Amino acid sequence: MPDLLLWILASLELVIGLGWIFLLFYNARELSSYPNFVLEGPTTRNEEEVVTVIVPTRNEEATIARCLRSIAGQTHRNLEFVVVDDMSTDRTAEMAASVVEGDGRGRMVHGEELPEGWVGKNWACHQGFRMSRGEWLLFVDSDSILARDAVERTLSHAKRTGKDVLSVFPRGELRGFWAKMVWPVLASVIRLLYPLRSVNDSKGGRAVLFGAFILIKRGAYERIGGHEAVRGDFVEDKQMANNLKAKGVPFEVLLDGAVLTAGLASGLTAVWSSIKRIASNPLRERKLTGFGFVLAGLALFVFPLLTLGVSAISGTATTFFIVAAAISVLSPAAIVAYDVRNTTSRSYGFTLLAFAGGTMIMLGVLRQLLGGASFTWRGRTYLTHTRKPTGFSRGMNRVGA
Numbered sequence: 001m002p003d004l005l006l007w008i009l010a011s012l013e014l015v016i017g018l019g020w021i022f023l024l025f026y027n028a029r030e031l032s033s034y035p036n037f038v039l040e041g042p043t044t045r046n047e048e049e050v051v052t053v054i055v056p057t058r059n060e061e062a063t064i065a066r067c068l069r070s071i072a073g074q075t076h077r078n079l080e081f082v083v084v085d086d087m088s089t090d091r092t093a094e095m096a097a098s099v100v101e102g103d104g105r106g107r108m109v110h111g112e113e114l115p116e117g118w119v120g121k122n123w124a125c126h127q128g129f130r131m132s133r134g135e136w137l138l139f140v141d142s143d144s145i146l147a148r149d150a151v152e153r154t155l156s157h158a159k160r161t162g163k164d165v166l167s168v169f170p171r172g173e174l175r176g177f178w179a180k181m182v183w184p185v186l187a188s189v190i191r192l193l194y195p196l197r198s199v200n201d202s203k204g205g206r207a208v209l210f211g212a213f214i215l216i217k218r219g220a221y222e223r224i225g226g227h228e229a230v231r232g233d234f235v236e237d238k239q240m241a242n243n244l245k246a247k248g249v250p251f252e253v254l255l256d257g258a259v260l261t262a263g264l265a266s267g268l269t270a271v272w273s274s275i276k277r278i279a280s281n282p283l284r285e286r287k288l289t290g291f292g293f294v295l296a297g298l299a300l301f302v303f304p305l306l307t308l309g310v311s312a313i314s315g316t317a318t319t320f321f322i323v324a325a326a327i328s329v330l331s332p333a334a335i336v337a338y339d340v341r342n343t344t345s346r347s348y349g350f351t352l353l354a355f356a357g358g359t360m361i362m363l364g365v366l367r368q369l370l371g372g373a374s375f376t377w378r379g380r381t382y383l384t385h386t387r388k389p390t391g392f393s394r395g396m397n398r399v400g401a
Contacts, residue, residue: 009307013324016299020331023192023300027335030195037196039168039256042149042156049159051079051151051215052134056124057142058086058378061095063263064142068099071140072106076151079105082131083142084124086111086378092142107131118231120380121211125227125236137221141212143263144170150259154215163252164220165244167209167237171257172343176266180343180350182275183264185332185357187339199241200252207245209253211237212262220249234277257342275364290369297362301355304328329355 053071057064064083071081083100085093085108093110100106109131111124118126125139136155140146147153158166172187174180190208198204214237224243230236244251265274279290308325311318332354340348350357 009311010320013304013307013321016304017324017327019300020327024331024334027192030191031338033197034255037200037254039153039157039254039259042152049078049136049155050134051076051136051138051155052132053079053081053138053140053151054125054128054132055081055083055140055142056086056121056128057083057088057092057096058120058124059088059090059092060142061088061091064092065095065099067140067142067144068096068106070146072099072103073148074146074151075149076155079151080132080134081106082109082128083107084109084111084128086120086124087113119234119236120378122227122231122233122236126231129221129226135218137216137218139211139214139216141262144212145261147259153259157254158215161252163250164217165209165249165251166215167251167253168213168260169210169253169255170212170260170262173261173263174266174343174345174347178268178271179264179266180345180347181353182271182357182360184336184339184343184350185354186275186278186361187342188336189361191339196253196255202245202248202250207238207241209237209241209251213260214240220244223247223249261344272364275361276368279365279368287369290365294362294366294369297358301328301332301358301362305355332358
């Protein structure tokens with residue numbers, strides 16, 4: 001290999017190594033702030049507050065009954081739950097009805113036909129809201145499991161701190177190779193792109209919620225237009241967070257895996273579809289930023305390993321290239337260790353595959369940027385190029401950018 005090329009590759013490796021050092025320090029700084037965002041136990045009971053738990057579901061026959069049982073068993077007694085079956089093609093409605101019919105606080109809604117311009121989950125949430133009567137609404141994904149005191153603790157915290165909205169970063173329930181390899185990396189990416197210090201600061205430039213658990217005051221929900229205002233958004237929780245900040249509604253995102261366990265997509269096809277769905281909204285109108293993000297990600301995750309391989313084949317591999325490749329494997333492993341800890345399986349061995357998980361995420365984002373016209377989710381295929389982000393204004397979508 002020519003000396004000039006070796007010098008160029010070594011220089012790029014040095015820059016990438018400095019990038020990983022920056023990310024390691026940035027991650028450490030974020031982790032040091034997390035004790036400020038841990039959900040505390042309840043200090044006062046709020047039994048007079050009616051909470052409506054709204055569960056949109058579609059083709060979740062394996063998880064819906066377990067989810068609903070966790071809701072029915074809440075220590076907060078003044079509670080109702082509305083299950084909206086979004087025209088499932090499996091036994092989801094039957095499994096949900098088996099729980100709802102045994103509890104007088106539950107109601108089963110068979111969803112209406114999906115209107116033009118709506119995403120299925122958003123339409124189901126909107127229908128559930130129309131059936132609700134609670135002063136507080138709690139939107140929960142149908143593959144989630146709540147701790148017995150989840151509603152009591154989060155409601156108490158929201159009232160004590162004066163927040164109108166509370167969301168919780170869930171503990172992940174991972175099954176299978178692909179889920180264990182990719183999801184912790186994706187969680188790390190979200191944590192670093194949306195630091196809680198900024199998210200929970202009313203003047204901060206970042207905004208995010210986690211759709212698996214959103215507790216929101218009825219008045220606040222109506223003020224931001226509810227799910228109708230984000231009807232065409234594939235990542236509706238992110239856009240709702242944008243709308244909350246734009247309207248000055250006080251909200252908070254907290255860490256407490258003991259409150260909520262979320263089942264995450266498993267299997268290569270499901271994980272790939274999830275990546276494409278998540279990438280569809282935020283970067284749709286910011287392609288230049290998106291390409292820069294992908295380029296930086298691939299450089300961090302892949303370039304050192306490719307350089308080591310090329311130099312080894314040409315017989316010019318040096319200790320420097322070996323160390324650089326090791327850094328590109330061990331650095332993401334160190335960062336995602338926190339997110340692996342926040343899973344039910346705690347498969348720490350998969351941290352060494354974080355570089356591969358990160359590469360897959362970057363390729364999924366790239367696929368959407370290069371014209372990913374559609375993705376399939378819960379048995380429906382959505383055409384991404386025909387949808388535009390919804391909200392109060394075009395500028396609204398830049399909040400948290």
